[in-house]
Amino acid sequence: MKRYYFILLVLTLLSCSKTDEFELPSTINPTSGEVAVQDFMWKAMNFWYFWQEEVPDLADDRFQNTTEGREAYTAFLASEENPADFFRNRLQFNEDRFSFFNADYRELTNSLAGISRSNGVQFGLVRLANGQNLFGYVRYILPNSDGATKAIERGDLFTGVDGQPLTDANFRDLLFGDNNTYTLDMAEFIDGEVTPNDKEVTLTKQEALAENPVFISKIFEINGESIGYLMYNKFTNEYDDDLYNAFEAFGTSGVDNLIVDLRYNPGGSVNTTRLLASMIYGTNTSDLFLRKRYNDKIQAQRSTSQLEVYFADRVGSRTINSLELPKLYVLTSGSSASASELLINSLEPYMDIIQIGDVTRGKNEFSTTLVDDRDNSYLYTPSRVDKINPNNQWAIQPLLGRNENADGFSDFTSGLVPDIQQREDLSNLGTLGDQNEPLLARAIQEIIGVAGKRNFTVKVPIKIMGSSQMMDPLHNKMTDDTHYNLE
Known part of the structure; x- marks a missing residue:
């Protein structure tokens, strides 16, 4: 299937089985x-950074190991x-x-594990027609x-705080500030305009609120x-068992068509992406899932087996009973990024992917967490x-x-x-998980082949400019955690 791609970002950890290699x-x-x-930041970036050769101050010969060089x-x-400014x-x-x-x-x-400080209202931000002000709409x-x-639900609008x-x-x-509690000034559509009303909703952020990404x-x-x-809202490896259980239920019920809803999924774990792909497509561990491209310094030290990641046959100790589907329907939006895009791109050589929705974010690089653990090549x-330096928690x-x-495409x-x-249509968001919700209904229509039965005209299309996830470390990122998750 011919597809035109426009790029994304992905977060991923590394596939090294022994980091001391x-x-x-x-x-x-x-001195x-x-x-x-x-010092930690420079040394870690000098070794690992994808664009190390493009940054003159990160060059291997930038400083000489002499008295003058050390000074x-x-x-x-x-x-x-400030280390943040230095970075x-x-x-x-x-x-x-x-x-x-x-x-x-x-x-x-903690944030990468789906634990955050949140009041639980997941929203999108849209620019008003005047170009100056914004309004929010509740996603879930x-x-x-x-x-x-609180008295707030999907589809509700707000114009102020x-x-x-x-x-x-x-x-x-x-x-996204330090305020634990804030009050949303609510609004509604009147004659096609977002109009403030007299309603208010006060919300309080909770510490360590965990989000199970297997939402529906x-x-x-x-x-x-x-x-x-x-409906899968983050690639969070702490919930791999929940993902496994969902697919066990699909298999037991004899599901022969699958819709994966990634419209609000900003990315996350590469290893979890690999597991999800294996549950959908197959468990042949000789089939290539992805091939990594590092900077020249890292690439030269990696063998083929360390650069290539294959489909999986297990989640922990449990055998994957893959659906082995020939076709997959994926729902996307401008908030679908990173690992969401990785799933689509990595399955593309093996399956017919029917993507429904909006153009994804475009993030095709992966990252990993580096800490001051020098005996482990800075890898978290x-x-x-x-083993992390107790005097440096950055x-x-x-x-x-x-x-x-x-196919070599990235x-x-x-x-x-x-x-x-x-x-998505602001005037008709629908109920998530209901077969009449517009994006889900469009995918179902594609599966059952009933054309012309429903008008999918979008009256108020959403052009997203931000969301409640935009300050989340997982937002638009692909975290390479394969260096400690691969079997």
């Missing part, structure tokens, strides 16, 4: 301990007192959209959250077709947290490379274009 270059040490964080290196590290201004390539950092690796890794509510106890209209200049502070798993029996539907590994999540599919920076383009 890496030969780290000899590195110069600073002061006050720049320990910057110059220390002065360079001290040129930015952004001195190390990050100007075309890099997605590398990031956190002052506490535990906060970052997380179970067991504060939002689940605490009496302040949302703008480009203030929405981050109002919605259902089976429809329609016109003799057994159709499985999975859960079993080695006691973590960085730089882009390490790109993942190619079995060039989709502008996003993956759907076969059937249909944006």
Whole structure:
């Protein structure tokens, strides 16, 4: 099937079975301990960063291991007192959209595990026609959250927070700031316009709110077709067993058609993406799932077996009973990114992929979490947290490379274009998991072959410019966790 791709980003950890096989270059040490964080950042980026050769200050010969060289290196590290500024201004390539950092690796890794500080209201942000102000629309509510106890639901609109209209200049502070509680100023459609009303909803953020990404798993029996539907909202490896259980139910029920809804999925674990692909397509561990492309320094040290990742036949100790489907229906939006795009791209050589919805985000690089564990090549590994330098809790999540599919394709920076383009309709969002919800209904119509029965005209198409996930470390990222998840 011919497909036009436009690129994405993906987060992934590394497929190294033994990290001590890496030969780290000899590195110069600073003359002061006050720049320990910057020293860690420079050395980790000098070795791992995909664009290391494009950043002159990361060159292997940038500093000489002499008295003068060490002094110059220390002065360079001290040129930015704040490590965050040092990372952004001195190390990050100007075309890099997605590398990031956190002052506490535990906060970052918790977020990657689907644990966050949230009130549970998942929303999208859209620009009003005047181009200055924004409004939000509710996508879904997380179970067991504060939002689940309030009078707010999918499709509700809001134009302000605490009496302040949302703008480009203030929405981050109002919605993602340190405020534990805020009040949404609600709105509604009147004559096609987003119009504030007198309703308010007060919400409180909860610490360590966990989101199970297996949000909806259902089976429809329609016109003799057994159709499985999975709304999957993050590739979070802590919930691989829940994903496995959903597919066991699909298999037991004899599902012969599958719709995977990734419209709100910003990415996540590469290894979980591999497991999901295996549950859908097959468990032949000789079939190539992806091939990694690092910087020249890493690529030269990796064998073919360390660069290639294959389909899986197990989730932990449990055997995968794959559906072995020839065709897959995938629902996407502009919020589908990274590992979501990886799933589509890596299955493309093996299956007929019918993509329905909007163009995806376009993120084709993967990253990993690096910490100050120098004996482990800076790789964050859960079993080695006691080896991390106790005086440096910073973590960085730089882009390490790109993942190619079995056909060698990885060039989709502008996003993956759907076969059937249909944006969500603000005037008719529908109920998630209901067979009449517009995007799901369009996929069902494609499966059962009943054309002309329903009008799918979108009256108020959503052009997303942000979402409740945009400050999440998983947002638009693909985390390569295969170096400790591969069997």
